[in-house]
Amino acid sequence: MSTTKDDAEQGGKVIAFPAPASVDTPATDGSTWLDRLRSQKRQPILPRYFKSLAEAKEAGKWVGKHYAHKTGYHLARSPLYALRLVVRSPRGLGLLMLATGRYVTDAEGRPVRSETATADKAELYLKLSQQRDRRVVLRWIQLGLVATVGVVLIMVLPKVLPQWVIWACGVLAVALLGKLGSTRDNPVVSTRAVMAPKAQKLTSDNVVQALSVLGIAGITQALAKNPDAIGFTAPIQRDGPGWRADVDLPPGVTVAEVIERRPKLASALGRPLGCVWPEGNADVHPGRMVLWVGDQDMSKSPQPAWPLRKTGTVDLFKSQPFGTDQRGRWVEITLMFVSMVIGAIPRMGKTFTLRELLLIAGMDPRAELHCYDLKGTGDLSPLAPISHRYRAGEEPEDIEYALADLRALSAELRRRAKVIRELPRDLCPENKVTPELAGKKSLGLHPIVLGVDECQKWFEHPEHGAEIEEIVTDLVKRGPALGFVTLLATQRPDAKSIPTAISDNAVMRFCLKVTGQPANDMVLGTSAHRNGIKATTFSFRDKGIGILLGEGDEPRTTRSVYIDGPDAERLAARARAARVAAGRLTGYAAGLDLTPEDDEDTGTLLPDVLTAIGDADKAWSESIVDRLAELRPAVYGPWAELPTGAAKATQLSSALKPFGITTKQVWATDPTTGKGANRMGIKRDWITATITDRDRKVGRR
Numbered sequence: 046m047s048t049t050k051d052d053a054e055q056g057g058k059v060i061a062f063p064a065p066a067s068v069d070t071p072a073t074d075g076s077t078w079l080d081r082l083r084s085q086k087r088q089p090i091l092p093r094y095f096k097s098l099a100e101a102k103e104a105g106k107w108v109g110k111h112y113a114h115k116t117g118y119h120l121a122r123s124p125l126y127a128l129r130l131v132v133r134s135p136r137g138l139g140l141l142m143l144a145t146g147r148y149v150t151d152a153e154g155r156p157v158r159s160e161t162a163t164a165d166k167a168e169l170y171l172k173l174s175q176q177r178d179r180r181v182v183l184r185w186i187q188l189g190l191v192a193t194v195g196v197v198l199i200m201v202l203p204k205v206l207p208q209w210v211i212w213a214c215g216v217l218a219v220a221l222l223g224k225l226g227s228t229r230d231n232p233v234v235s236t237r238a239v240m241a242p243k244a245q246k247l248t249s250d251n252v253v254q255a256l257s258v259l260g261i262a263g264i265t266q267a268l269a270k271n272p273d274a275i276g277f278t279a280p281i282q283r284d285g286p287g288w289r290a291d292v293d294l295p296p297g298v299t300v301a302e303v304i305e306r307r308p309k310l311a312s313a314l315g316r317p318l319g320c321v322w323p324e325g326n327a328d329v330h331p332g333r334m335v336l337w338v339g340d341q342d343m344s345k346s347p348q349p350a351w352p353l354r355k356t357g358t359v360d361l362f363k364s365q366p367f368g369t370d371q372r373g374r375w376v377e378i379t380l381m382f383v384s385m386v387i388g389a390i391p392r393m394g395k396t397f398t399l400r401e402l403l404l405i406a407g408m409d410p411r412a413e414l415h416c417y418d419l420k421g422t423g424d425l426s427p428l429a430p431i432s433h434r435y436r437a438g439e440e441p442e443d444i445e446y447a448l449a450d451l452r453a454l455s456a457e458l459r460r461r462a463k464v465i466r467e468l469p470r471d472l473c474p475e476n477k478v479t480p481e482l483a484g485k486k487s488l489g490l491h492p493i494v495l496g497v498d499e500c501q502k503w504f505e506h507p508e509h510g511a512e513i514e515e516i517v518t519d520l521v522k523r524g525p526a527l528g529f530v531t532l533l534a535t536q537r538p539d540a541k542s543i544p545t546a547i548s549d550n551a552v553m554r555f556c557l558k559v560t561g562q563p564a565n566d567m568v569l570g571t572s573a574h575r576n577g578i579k580a581t582t583f584s585f586r587d588k589g590i591g592i593l594l595g596e597g598d599e600p601r602t603t604r605s606v607y608i609d610g611p612d613a614e615r616l617a618a619r620a621r622a623a624r625v626a627a628g629r630l631t632g633y634a635a636g637l638d639l640t641p642e643d644d645e646d647t648g649t650l651l652p653d654v655l656t657a658i659g660d661a662d663k664a665w666s667e668s669i670v671d672r673l674a675e676l677r678p679a680v681y682g683p684w685a686e687l688p689t690g691a692a693k694a695t696q697l698s699s700a701l702k703p704f705g706i707t708t709k710q711v712w713a714t715d716p717t718t719g720k721g722a723n724r725m726g727i728k729r730d731w732i733t734a735t736i737t738d739r740d741r742k743v744g745r746r
């Protein structure tokens with residue numbers, strides 16, 4: 046141990062203090078040249094739209110449309126432009142002749158010559174006059190030559206050139222003269238086909254100035270000591286339809302403090318609130334801020350075309366485009382294995398968001414939809430043609446219906462748990478539903494999506510509220526691993542509307558505008574407001590805009606896709622067609638709805654199948670489906686439209702499954718060819734036995 050020179054003397058003894066170890070590396074930050082090189086982030090060589098085919102196509106389409114619009118705009122106005130050119134061409138001709146006259150007569154030298162026309166500058170005047178005479182002679186000769194060539198051309202060309210060339214030259218001459226005859230204040234093309242947004246450029250001075258007036262002590266003190274205390278880690282640049290600044294806040298200041306003061310920041314920058322979006326970059330440190338300032342308010346900026354709007358089906362196990370962020374980039378959402386709570390004050394886009402999510406789910410033909418519109422206005426009615434269970438309203442019979450469905454879902458949850466438990470490890474390594482397992486019809490592990498608008502009406506129900514809460518809590522807690530997706534929307538997010546056991550277990554949250562911290566934290570989680578995750582800062586104009594939590598680590602401000610009623614119906618029709626093709630049209634959508642009295646499907650299917658089999662003791666499923674369609678076209682018509690016999694058989698098999706009836710290979714004769722064959726079918730006895738069994742159960746009640 047070394048000692049310092051300042052060794053202290055104590056009671057005659059000399060105590061040796063250890064020399065303070067130097068902890069700072071003197072010259073550099075301690076890193077090597079290679080370390081510094083490695084810590085640098087490489088910017089992509091190619092722009093994003095070159096890397097993804099979809100984005101390249103989107104960009105190409107956009108550019109094409111842009112120029113097509115401009116062309117169309119100007120073409121529509123071309124007669125007006127032509128008229129202006131014709132009217133202005135005489136003035137153009139006059140100006141041309143005037144300019145020629147001035148050139149030939151050397152008018153530009155006149156002022157100098159006049160100035161020298163005095164007795165004391167006579168010699169200079171003489172020189173200039175002689176020069177002018179020579180120049181004028183030369184220019185007259187030039188003019189003469191040009192005029193002669195012009196006259197000759199006018200006389201000769203019409204004889205040698207085709208008529209249209211002469212006309213084209215004439216039109217061109219008039220156009221040039223018309224252009225010459227136009228003034229700067231009165232151009233030929235006086236309006237623009239597209240208007241560029243007049244957004245102010247964002248500069249580092251703007252940013253520093255704005256941050257300095259937010260009243261954050263850490264920033265104010267740091268700037269007082271050092272005007273460069275706010276650092277910029279990259280040049281301020283365009284990023285999508287706005288400006289992006291990568292800012293290093295002074296030590297000790299966090300991005301959450303700035304986010305909390307977003308309205309003040311917007312005011313300091315002189316921009317609308319919907320344009321100013323400070324975000325944290327948690328990958329770096331809590332003081333690294335990405336400040337994005339849009340050209341337009343988020344609620345007004347155009348949203349790119351929703352990729353799912355035109356074509357395609359969906360795999361719920363994969364992420365799907367849900368909305369766009371402030372910069373117009375798609376925010377994706379994976380619905381499998383999550384439950385979701387959507388909250389907002391009325392009229393902010395909660396139902397639209399729920400409907401969009403249910404439509405996404407509906408585009409996966411495997412997903413079984415259970416849709417409940419407790420407001421009762423029919424907002425979810427576009428989903429009815431693809432729903433397994435659907436109800437609008439909160440009348441006692443609606444609640445009875447929902448309860449029966451929930452009890453069935455609860456039983457299904459238990460069945461699934463058993464199925465998963467008993468599956469071999471290699472097929473089900475994580476003890477949860479996988480895409481492969483969901484695709485196996487025989488296992489019945491397809492996604493089940495429950496969507497409830499104004500869910501508080503269920504939980505607050507005086508008679509059944511407690512039971513509903515118990516079942517939904519189970520669906521939210523145990524359901525995700527077993528293929529249940531629960532989506533709950535409410536306009537009154539408090540502990541009564543969505544019981545805490547449910548909201549605490551919802552992985553995904555989407556909070557549109559709310560008015561207070563309790564509602565904010567109810568949807569986005571405890572302390573969200575304190576941590577700067579605030580849906581209270583949205584304005585009443587921010588329809589469909591909310592904070593999305595649960596997809597990735599960071600909260601993301603997201604604007605859901607605007608899908609109105611007719612649009613939703615069109616999308617649902619597409620989804621229905623996909624279901625019909627896959628033989629997955631079930632329940633309400635297939636005309637086989639639940640009757641609450643029996644807690645299970647009764648409908649008329651079994652007697653109908655019996656009628657379809659007729660006197661025979663067995664029949665092929667495809668023949669039964671055809672006869673069913675003749676019997677009740679409105680109910681079974683879509684089944685008979687399936688393209689193949691196998692698809693019809695699958696459809697009938699899934700409809701009979703809830704009754705415990707499994708179709709099997711049966712021998713029958715093809716009525717058209719008269720040949721016998723083995724195909725999927727049903728024996729009469731199976732149906733009669735099931736009906737007898739059911740009647741016995743009902744009689745026992």
Ligand SMILES: Nc1ncnc2c1ncn2[C@@H]1O[C@H](COP(=O)(O)OP(=O)(O)OP(=O)(O)O)[C@@H](O)[C@H]1O
Pocket residue numbers: 389390391392393394395396397398420536588589590604605606607608
């Ligand atoms: N993504 C969106 N983009 C633009 N406007 C939207 C969007 N979503 C919803 N809106 C607008 O907001 C209005 C209200 O939407 P919605 O009916 O979903 O609200 P809500 O919160 O469910 O209201 P309530 O509580 O009364 O049912 C809609 O009529 C629509 O015009």
